[in-house]
Amino acid sequence: MSLASPQSLTHHDGKKRRMFELPQILQARNGKMTRELMLNPGAHGLGMTHDSMQADATTVATCGYCATGCGLRLHVREGEAVGLTPETNYPVNLGMACPKGWEALEVLNADDRALYPQRRRSDGQMERVSWDDAFSTFTEKFKSIQDKHGKSSVAFLSTGQIPCEEMAFLGALAKFGMGLQHGDGNTRQCMATAVTAYKESFGFDAPPYTYDDFEQSDCLVFVGSNPCIGHPIMWERVLRNPNRPEIIVLDPRRTETAMAATQHLQLRPKNDLAILYAITHHIIACDLVDHEFVQAHTNGYQQLVDHVADFSPDSVAESAGLSAGAIRKAAETIGKAGAASLWWTMGVNQSYEGTRTAQAIINIALITGNIGRPGTGANSITGQCNAMGSRLWSNTTNLFGHHKFESAEDRQRIASILEIDVDSIPVEGSWSYDRIVEGIDNGEIKGLWVIATNPAHSWIDQGNFQRLIEKLDFLVVQDMYDSTETAQHADLLLPAAGWGEKEGTFINSERRYGLLKKVRKAPGEALADFQIFRGIAAYWGVGEMFADWTHPEAVFKKMQAASEGRPNDISGIDGYRQLDACGGIQWPWTKPDADAMQTPPQQRRLFADGHFCHPDQRARLIVDQITPMPEPADQQYPIVLLSGRGTVSQWHTQTRTSKSKVLRKLYPQRAYVEMSPVDARELGIHNGDTVEVRSRRGAISVTAMVTPTIQPGQAFIPMHYGVTNHLTLSHFDPHSRQPSYKDCAITISKA
Numbered sequence: 001m002s003l004a005s006p007q008s009l010t011h012h013d014g015k016k017r018r019m020f021e022l023p024q025i026l027q028a029r030n031g032k033m034t035r036e037l038m039l040n041p042g043a044h045g046l047g048m049t050h051d052s053m054q055a056d057a058t059t060v061a062t063c064g065y066c067a068t069g070c071g072l073r074l075h076v077r078e079g080e081a082v083g084l085t086p087e088t089n090y091p092v093n094l095g096m097a098c099p100k101g102w103e104a105l106e107v108l109n110a111d112d113r114a115l116y117p118q119r120r121r122s123d124g125q126m127e128r129v130s131w132d133d134a135f136s137t138f139t140e141k142f143k144s145i146q147d148k149h150g151k152s153s154v155a156f157l158s159t160g161q162i163p164c165e166e167m168a169f170l171g172a173l174a175k176f177g178m179g180l181q182h183g184d185g186n187t188r189q190c191m192a193t194a195v196t197a198y199k200e201s202f203g204f205d206a207p208p209y210t211y212d213d214f215e216q217s218d219c220l221v222f223v224g225s226n227p228c229i230g231h232p233i234m235w236e237r238v239l240r241n242p243n244r245p246e247i248i249v250l251d252p253r254r255t256e257t258a259m260a261a262t263q264h265l266q267l268r269p270k271n272d273l274a275i276l277y278a279i280t281h282h283i284i285a286c287d288l289v290d291h292e293f294v295q296a297h298t299n300g301y302q303q304l305v306d307h308v309a310d311f312s313p314d315s316v317a318e319s320a321g322l323s324a325g326a327i328r329k330a331a332e333t334i335g336k337a338g339a340a341s342l343w344w345t346m347g348v349n350q351s352y353e354g355t356r357t358a359q360a361i362i363n364i365a366l367i368t369g370n371i372g373r374p375g376t377g378a379n380s381i382t383g384q385c386n387a388m389g390s391r392l393w394s395n396t397t398n399l400f401g402h403h404k405f406e407s408a409e410d411r412q413r414i415a416s417i418l419e420i421d422v423d424s425i426p427v428e429g430s431w432s433y434d435r436i437v438e439g440i441d442n443g444e445i446k447g448l449w450v451i452a453t454n455p456a457h458s459w460i461d462q463g464n465f466q467r468l469i470e471k472l473d474f475l476v477v478q479d480m481y482d483s484t485e486t487a488q489h490a491d492l493l494l495p496a497a498g499w500g501e502k503e504g505t506f507i508n509s510e511r512r513y514g515l516l517k518k519v520r521k522a523p524g525e526a527l528a529d530f531q532i533f534r535g536i537a538a539y540w541g542v543g544e545m546f547a548d549w550t551h552p553e554a555v556f557k558k559m560q561a562a563s564e565g566r567p568n569d570i571s572g573i574d575g576y577r578q579l580d581a582c583g584g585i586q587w588p589w590t591k592p593d594a595d596a597m598q599t600p601p602q603q604r605r606l607f608a609d610g611h612f613c614h615p616d617q618r619a620r621l622i623v624d625q626i627t628p629m630p631e632p633a634d635q636q637y638p639i640v641l642l643s644g645r646g647t648v649s650q651w652h653t654q655t656r657t658s659k660s661k662v663l664r665k666l667y668p669q670r671a672y673v674e675m676s677p678v679d680a681r682e683l684g685i686h687n688g689d690t691v692e693v694r695s696r697r698g699a700i701s702v703t704a705m706v707t708p709t710i711q712p713g714q715a716f717i718p719m720h721y722g723v724t725n726h727l728t729l730s731h732f733d734p735h736s737r738q739p740s741y742k743d744c745a746i747t748i749s750k751a
Helices: 025-029 035-039 131-149 164-177 192-202 212-216 232-239 272-285 291-297 301-308 313-320 324-336 354-367 387-393 408-418 433-441 462-469 529-540 552-563 575-582 591-596 677-683
Strands: 008-010 016-018 056-062 071-077 080-086 118-120 126-128 154-158 182-185 219-223 246-250 263-265 340-344 377-380 447-451 474-479 492-495 504-507 512-516 639-644 672-675 690-694 699-706 714-718 745-750
Touching (some): 131 154, 131 492, 154 164, 164 387, 164 504, 164 552, 182 433, 192 377, 212 232, 246 272, 246 324, 272 324, 272 354, 340 354, 387 504, 433 462, 504 552, 512 575, 552 575
Parallel strands (some): 154 447, 447 474, 672 699
Antiparallel strands (some): 008 016, 056 512, 118 126, 690 699
């Protein structure tokens, strides 16, 4: 088939559409950017791609929803993936998949896929434009803003939902090519706290565990974590544990995970840090400390002892809504366990004191010697499919590959690896997400580029954010759907390919690089984000800087070079083919590792030797003062609102999950608030009533769900509904700058 003229293609929906003509101008602007690469990026990768696969075949790829990173076997007919099943031999999911994974292909068929570039006219309506017009408009508008207001007046908001190679390309293009000083990712909303906690405690953002630890522990502690709903395949691994483990849950709600626990510490909201200090206090008082490990491998033990002396179970219990006996029992269970693992997710991370709470969990693992052995660890469970990829490769607050912008040595190393001028690398990291939003408000940020994320729904205090983005001179949204709340505000919409329509790698919660494969063509004129970045580079005039960034695996090799000698070293991976053959590979996997062992072991933990990533190889035990809740319940707003994952079948802002008829049947379509029977009786509210929920920022109308799983004085609304963040309070952890979504004061009344 000639690429010089449009051709008819039969798509997965059976309809014939015209393949768009990529403008010849791309060749003129960058001789090394051929039309073939832009149109068929998958043809130049290894493994099973759309253009090289057999007529009927199967291939395994990593799921693109949560960071569990399951392996899905894709069934291909006549060059198109037509179905999937969980891969039985994949070391992550062992033949299991949640409803989202089963429906991963279906959501690609949605009617609201962004099919071609669109630009907003002067009358406010969107019009279809060519890619040439889109790239030209992007370049002209943003350069004009920079000329008038300075290079830092344009920022970007990235994502944890595109492959590592695309994140790397975006960050390098924006920072080194376009001169954008400020960019952050939606990973700030889910994982910044864990990153900060690990870096301060371990010396590097290094989750130490492997999924086999779910099955090896004889005590599992879940803090602010509901894996039964949030990470169901991980929960299935817990259910395979043959040790009849103790399961301890710290959560204000009686969640599905809490119902299966042997001990549920149903604390009042935001008392988790005090309770963890009380558990630490009792472990020390009972002399359940691994003194040999502490002395050999940690710093700060005496400071820890002195600090938690004020947090006895008796002094903490009443304010936390627990009995002192329950706290002591949990502490003794952990301290006496042969292998205890402690796990946390958003209930900790999305908190105004989340970093210190995460470090309190880390402290308990360290002082009991529960690190580096099977069934142990202080283990942060990642949210988005590639949030860890964003943490390592997005080039936002950390320099490419988790280096430091502030280090001249690091800048020179990255400049040498990428073969760019060192002066093109900024000398400091980006503003955090909330500071970028503040910059929009005060006029410092005039242009914004949003890639594969939906902040008009997901950002805290949503009404304020939607007001602010109207202040921008120019907003570009790059997404696979044109219907998202953020896309509705766009001045320029760039249609992107989704999971299954491009290739690259994701990194899951246990540090495993897994392969994403192209098994379908993107619809209409949509391009892989990778190819969009190549086009922007060419039109911006920096195509030569990225001349050898020709396809994802070429970038993966640059990532390998940048990682060498670092804690996240992946220099020993023999390309995409080995990732495919091994069912993914956990970092680190170094050249010496590869020389010593031809095949990587599937389950590998960090810190088995007790050596951490600080210069002295010792972990830090970190403590801090308790801080009060910024907006506690009061007489006017007497209820504390919690938010989080609602059902297994919902995901984030429902941009994808809402496209599946099957998934839509598995959760209520109308937003609801879970509330206590006690509160419902006092307010005259019955199950199924329409109620108004009001905070100091807004009011919403939802359905009442009266349930004993909620304590009096508390309520819960799933985060997936578009109305939830009308209520949330814009406040942040001071160390990680992560939003605290899990608490604000509300009132509920019958509508």
